Amino acid sequence: MNTTKIWLSSPHMGGTEQIYVNEAFETNWVAPLGPNVTGFENDLQKFIGNNSHVAALSSGTAALHLGLILLDVKAGDEVICQSFTFSASANPILYLGATPIFVDSETETWNMCPIALEEAILDSVSKGKKPKAIIPVHLYGMPYKVDEIRKIANHYEIPILEDSAEALGSHYKGTMCGTFGDISALSFNGNKIITTSGGGALVSKKETIKEKAIFLATQARDAAPHYQHSHVGYNYRLSNISAGIGRGQMEVLQKHINLRREMHDFYMNLFKNIKEVIVFQEPNSDYYSNHWLSCITINSSENGKTSEQLRLALENDNIESRPLWKPMHLQPIFEKYPYYGNTVSENLFNNGLCLPSGSNLNNDDKQRIIETVSRFFMK
Ligand SMILES: *Cc1c(COP(=O)(O)O)cnc(C)c1O
16 A cells, blocks of 8 residues: 555645744744734735625634624524534534524535525424524535525525635635625634634624624623623634734635646546546536535446445545535434435435545646546446
């Protein structure tokens, strides 16, 4: 077996990260505030545009948690969440003692199905309980059906908490993901398109929301010379060291998006003659995915080969791949909550695979992937 592991998505430093980190040491800004935090927030605001205000936080999960609090979600409330996602989209609902209501995906973007969403809302409303928020996700970097979901949210006057953790740099009709929610969340975890080792951000069009997020993220200290508190606070601010990594990463973000999209092209080409494999791609030119992860589905009825067999074949050659997200409504911790929809996300989970997608994969890595995949489908 080849001793060099090919990772699904590993950190890819641009080179200037350490300059910002060293600066933090030299100026003794080794704290959860400082010039890198402010600089990183400004870089992000400039990049996503659309009059957004960004609060840098310790994780994407923290951003979703504070987002729900700022949308006034309380114990006993209902929150609608895309089922086909990573558990961090849904866990903050439980932190607050609220009830998640899961909604299936549609087949074009793999994200929240507008029809199932409306069904879920109408059912809640008929029981006298309007959901307090909707959490759609741009999974794997693919924008969800932004216009359709927004229209329903506006019609029923329910705010959107947009989970854009995987979609920094993706856009829909030319507008950046991370700017479509009443509040939005970004992530800079180690496996994401850029990383601060761990980190996230809360995004809003309203500067007051940003200020409130920072207030809550820094232990909710009231204005007083002593420590005075009239709200529950959190320790969720991003460190100035991590933000330094983020500033360096922002310098290479567009380059890394281009490289991820090249990896997607690589798979389109690799699978073009393997008819049982479909590479997940944008439904039309309104959608621009950062292709954080390149994903495929295998129609195993063609020749009996399954996505799990391909995963094992890749693993055997020290190449990491991963099943698509297991839907939340099928997870032991969430299966008791309501679910609306069909088996779209379940089928994706059963037949799909994420393939190595990092911006740092080289030609040797690609050659190894070609050989393993070709051998697998030739047999
Ligand atoms: C990574 C991720 C999160 C959580 O972000 P962290 O920074 O890891 O806390 C939330 N939602 C989705 C869809 C993610 O992929």
